[in-house]
Amino acid sequence: MQGGGITYRGDSPAAEEGVVIVKLTYLGHATFLLESGATSILVDPYDEKVGYPVPTLRVDAVLISHDHADHTNVSMAKGQPRVIRGLADGNWRTVHEQVDGITITSVPTYHDDAQGAKRGRNTVFVIEGEGLRVVHLADLGHALTPESAAQIGRPDVLMIPVGGYYTIDAEQAHAIVAQLRPGIVIPMHYKTEVTPGLPLAGVDQFAAGAKVSKQAGHAATIEARSVPREPEVWVMAWK
Secondary structure: OOOOOOOOOOOOOHHHHOOEEEEEEEEEOOEEEEEEOOEEEEEOOOOHHHOOOOOOEOOOEEEEOOOOHHHOOHHHEOOOOEEEEOEEOOEEOOOEEEEOOEEEEEEEEEOOOOOOOOOOEEEEEEEEEOOEEEEEOOOOOOOOOHHHHHHHOOOOEEEEEOEOOOOOEHHHHHHHHHHHOOOEEEEEOOOOOOOOOOOOOOOHHHHHOOOOEEEEEOEEEEEHHHOOOOOEEEEEOOO
16 A cells, blocks of 8 residues: 655655655554565564564564564564664664665664663664665654764654653654654554553554644555655554
């Protein structure tokens, strides 16, 4: 299903060619499958304890933002994909890697508002290729510093946690959207009918606070030329 934006922002020569760079599929929780041509990347795969069905996928790479089990189920991927971890032994790694022409870099952050004292460290992944910057904030638990925001840059697509308790909540998420000014905002890490026992808020509060919010389906194909100039919230379905 396509979830195209309306106007290209025009910041990249490659984007003017109208290349479809990303098919983005939401699997639930904080887990996404990104496909660009023949290349596929799985981000933060959950395990069966979260409650969603656990698919098996053939991908080229798996990104792991931090070491909690609901983000580290590499076995969701078939075969021997390349595994890129943001942390090693609890400490940040400096990630700057290429997967078939797609550049993946990391920005160090925390899982809480106490510099990791409660839940440890977290990694923001910035995924770039063919004129699009896709940013996955993982389990970000605090406001972004100006330095971190500068490292992240201006996302075309921003996946952001909104459920609170373990991460930032809806109000904090909106503040980060205003700070980063992405084109497409995809909420994640919130309560659904599959996870009623989790102490998280649902997505409605975040969506209601957006100027533009729409349902984008289970998968969305995103072209650089159709990324909106102003933030649009796309609420994706996990199935």
